[in-house]
Amino acid sequence: MKQHNFSPGPAALPESVLxxxxxxxxxxxxxxxxxAEISHRSPIFLAIIEExxxxxxxxxxxxxxxxxxxxxGGASGQLAIAPMNLVSKDERVxxxxxxxxxxxxxxxxxxxxQIHVLASSSKSTYDHIPKDWTLPNxxxxxxxxxxxxxxxxxxxxxxxxxxPLVADMTSDFLTRPLPMEKFGVIFASAQKNFGIAGVTCVIxxxxxxxxxxxxxxxxxxxxxxxxxxxxxYHTIPTFPVYVSLLMLRWIKAQGGLIAMQAQSSAKSSLLYxxxxxxxxxxxNVHVEDRSVMNACFRGINAExxxxxxxxxxxxxxxxxxxxxxxGGFRASMYNGLALESVQYLVDLMHSFK
Amino acid sequence: MKQHNFSPGPAALPESVLxxxxxxxxxxxxxxxxxAEISHRSPIFLAIIEExxxxxxxxxxxxxxxxxxxxxGGASGQLAIAPMNLVSKDERVxxxxxxxxxxxxxxxxxxxxQIHVLASSSKSTYDHIPKDWTLPNxxxxxxxxxxxxxxxxxxxxxxxxxxPLVADMTSDFLTRPLPMEKFGVIFASAQKNFGIAGVTCVIxxxxxxxxxxxxxxxxxxxxxxxxxxxxxYHTIPTFPVYVSLLMLRWIKAQGGLIAMQAQSSAKSSLLYxxxxxxxxxxxNVHVEDRSVMNACFRGINAExxxxxxxxxxxxxxxxxxxxxxxGGFRASMYNGLALESVQYLVDLMHSFK
Numbered sequence: 127m128k129q130h131n132f133s134p135g136p137a138a139l140p141e142s143v144l145x146x147x148x149x150x151x152x153x154x155x156x157x158x159x160x161x162a163e164i165s166h167r168s169p170i171f172l173a174i175i176e177e178x179x180x181x182x183x184x185x186x187x188x189x190x191x192x193x194x195x196x197x198x199g200g201a202s203g204q205l206a207i208a209p210m211n212l213v214s215k216d217e218r219v220x221x222x223x224x225x226x227x228x229x230x231x232x233x234x235x236x237x238x239x240q241i242h243v244l245a246s247s248s249k250s251t252y253d254h255i256p257k258d259w260t261l262p263n264x265x266x267x268x269x270x271x272x273x274x275x276x277x278x279x280x281x282x283x284x285x286x287x288x289x290p291l292v293a294d295m296t297s298d299f300l301t302r303p304l305p306m307e308k309f310g311v312i313f314a315s316a317q318k319n320f321g322i323a324g325v326t327c328v329i330x331x332x333x334x335x336x337x338x339x340x341x342x343x344x345x346x347x348x349x350x351x352x353x354x355x356x357x358x359y360h361t362i363p364t365f366p367v368y369v370s371l372l373m374l375r376w377i378k379a380q381g382g383l384i385a386m387q388a389q390s391s392a393k394s395s396l397l398y399x400x401x402x403x404x405x406x407x408x409x410n411v412h413v414e415d416r417s418v419m420n421a422c423f424r425g426i427n428a429e430x431x432x433x434x435x436x437x438x439x440x441x442x443x444x445x446x447x448x449x450x451x452x453g454g455f456r457a458s459m460y461n462g463l464a465l466e467s468v469q470y471l472v473d474l475m476h477s478f479k
Numbered sequence: 480m481k482q483h484n485f486s487p488g489p490a491a492l493p494e495s496v497l498x499x500x501x502x503x504x505x506x507x508x509x510x511x512x513x514x515a516e517i518s519h520r521s522p523i524f525l526a527i528i529e530e531x532x533x534x535x536x537x538x539x540x541x542x543x544x545x546x547x548x549x550x551x552g553g554a555s556g557q558l559a560i561a562p563m564n565l566v567s568k569d570e571r572v573x574x575x576x577x578x579x580x581x582x583x584x585x586x587x588x589x590x591x592x593q594i595h596v597l598a599s600s601s602k603s604t605y606d607h608i609p610k611d612w613t614l615p616n617x618x619x620x621x622x623x624x625x626x627x628x629x630x631x632x633x634x635x636x637x638x639x640x641x642x643p644l645v646a647d648m649t650s651d652f653l654t655r656p657l658p659m660e661k662f663g664v665i666f667a668s669a670q671k672n673f674g675i676a677g678v679t680c681v682i683x684x685x686x687x688x689x690x691x692x693x694x695x696x697x698x699x700x701x702x703x704x705x706x707x708x709x710x711x712y713h714t715i716p717t718f719p720v721y722v723s724l725l726m727l728r729w730i731k732a733q734g735g736l737i738a739m740q741a742q743s744s745a746k747s748s749l750l751y752x753x754x755x756x757x758x759x760x761x762x763n764v765h766v767e768d769r770s771v772m773n774a775c776f777r778g779i780n781a782e783x784x785x786x787x788x789x790x791x792x793x794x795x796x797x798x799x800x801x802x803x804x805x806g807g808f809r810a811s812m813y814n815g816l817a818l819e820s821v822q823y824l825v826d827l828m829h830s831f832k
Contacts, residue, residue, distance in 0.1 A: 322716075
């Protein structure tokens with residue numbers, strides 16, 4: 127039976143991307159070599175990473191003020207790397223506590239610098255994004271979790287503040303155009319909207335940040351190392367970068383970020399309409415802050431939830447169980463998930479008794 | 480034309496492993512899902528990482544004193560992570576300067592703790608491993624580069640010292656049995672002997688090291704985080720871990736580490752015999768310290784080197800050019816490279832005029 131994969135990440139990729147990735151793994155462009163068994167400094171791989179970088183710049187319309195880096199690992203690493211690069215231990219960074227990933231960012235930064243939490247929605251189980259707060263004058267940057275993967279909230283408009291935003295965009299990178307001038311740093315691991323796990327794309331806006339000098343932090347974590355070496359200071363995860371390139375080409379071919387935004391809107395509108403209509407389900411998040419990436423919802427009681435999960439599993443729906451601490455359901459609808467899969471899920475909800 | 484891939488890493492993988500990896504990318508075990516698009520916390524992936532961990536333990540015959548971790552990124556990251564975890568900034572760590580990777584380890588540790596270089600072969604272009612040195616009493620551990628990928632040396636016997644060894648084994652992990660009791664930490668990125676770039680295997684010998692407590696270093700870099708969370712504190716690079724599992728199964732099926740050692744010996748003996756016999760080539764490294772993984776050699780002059788490289792390229796030999804700062808040739812013969820490829824190279828050397 128065809129599976130419909132609503133996994134929160136690593137997540138569904140378009141079939142054409144998987145096919146081309148598998149082909150590259152066996153014989154890349156008729157070279158007789160696997161794309162995964164060539165040097166990261168070979169001309170073949172250099173062409174791959176350069177095209178991937180150029181496509182990120184093209185899709186976001188970035189000029190030379192911006193640097194695009196590829197770093198190994200995921201966003202959890204970047205939660206330490208960002209404050210290490212941007213502030214000293216006596217300086218203060220601000221956060222809006224919007225959920226699991228804001229909490230992890232706060233904990234990571236607290237090990238490196240001074241932190242200030244502007245507001246939190248934890249008391250209402252992170253059912254909205256707090257917007258009523260004032261930024262103190264001594265704050266160096268504001269960390270925002272663009273989309274809370276686990277809690278299902280998303281900034282539809284970013285805060286207007288004097289300081290740069292540092293954005294964890296792991297679960298909504300490359301899904302819509304961005305007001306780039308607001309951001310100092312954007313980072314996103316690939317495994318949700320543009321590839322597989324193992325690599326993170328980092329965008330630095332040199333107009334908005336001043337990085338520490340070499341030597342103040344370990345070389346391997348210093349943005350300047352990776353700017354200087356064009357992400358090749360060490361062996362980059364080559365195959366994950368290649369899959370990112372395939373996804374970037376796919377995004378461009380679909381019509382770029384405007385098209386991704388329209389697809390996300392179509393998918394999430396369809397699902398939320400069914401959640402709101404259905405007498406057995408309720409959405410977790412206030413309508414205005416609902417994520418178009420991760421729709422979190424509950425059944426009216428435990429019996430309904432159990433029966434519905436069994437029904438979905440039986441019909442080929444995968445990865446839709448909510449995060450253990452949240453419960454209920456979470457339907458993740460990243461770039462790689464087809465509208466047909468959402469329609470299929472909605473039809474199942476409709477027929478569920 | 481069939482290519483013979485002598486790349487220094489990312490490097491050649493057995494055809495059967497690539498075939499199975501490509502199949503898993505498209506449809507893992509008839510699940511209808513790609514192994515790269517499922518959650519790292521799904522039962523499917525948990526079975527993969529648990530089997531990979533168990534195979535490392537089985538191949539090295541590790542008991543419960545040892546922890547096997549999987550971390551994102553490569554050895555360059557571990558060069559900072561090891562001293563961060565093992566020593567405070569006033570404590571001293573010793574190094575034998577055997578080449579490029581010893582240098583990088585020294586530079587990385589110098590940003591974190593006190594360093595002491597016992598000896599260096601830099602003045603003779605790293606053509607041997609210095610063995611005539613005495614370890615001061617205040618040293619906490621001795622860092623060794625088990626195999627210098629770029630310079631072509633390898634420890635065939637590890638130093639006998641009272642302190643634990645911390646070994647960068649990126650280019651000879653899983654290629655021979657080890658005297659495990661000597662080591663405090665072993666780390667190796669996958670892309671040379673057991674997989675593709677993006678993940679590093681770390682072995683901790685709890686009998687030989689005492690790690691720092693949580694909170695003293697960033698959580699994401701703390702060994703204890705990854706011990707506690709069984710490498711799943713964050714999203715592990717799932718597909719690279721899967722390819723490592725396939726390589727670990729392949730190594731076991733070949734006969735384990737004894738078989739890998741015999742194969743390495745057969746391949747490298749064949750090539751070094753031809754280098755030593757051939758009037759136009761000379762090996763870079765003293766015979767007793769030659770690496771069985773990376774055979775570094777030169778032509779007798781620039782004209783010979785240029786002609787030989789063109790000849791090899793024309794005949795389907797890939798990735799054999801020496802590192803820019805070393806020059807000449809480097810034939811990398813990791814686990815995934817077949818003896819036939821070495822025989823083919825030797826035949827080409829033989830016929831080269």
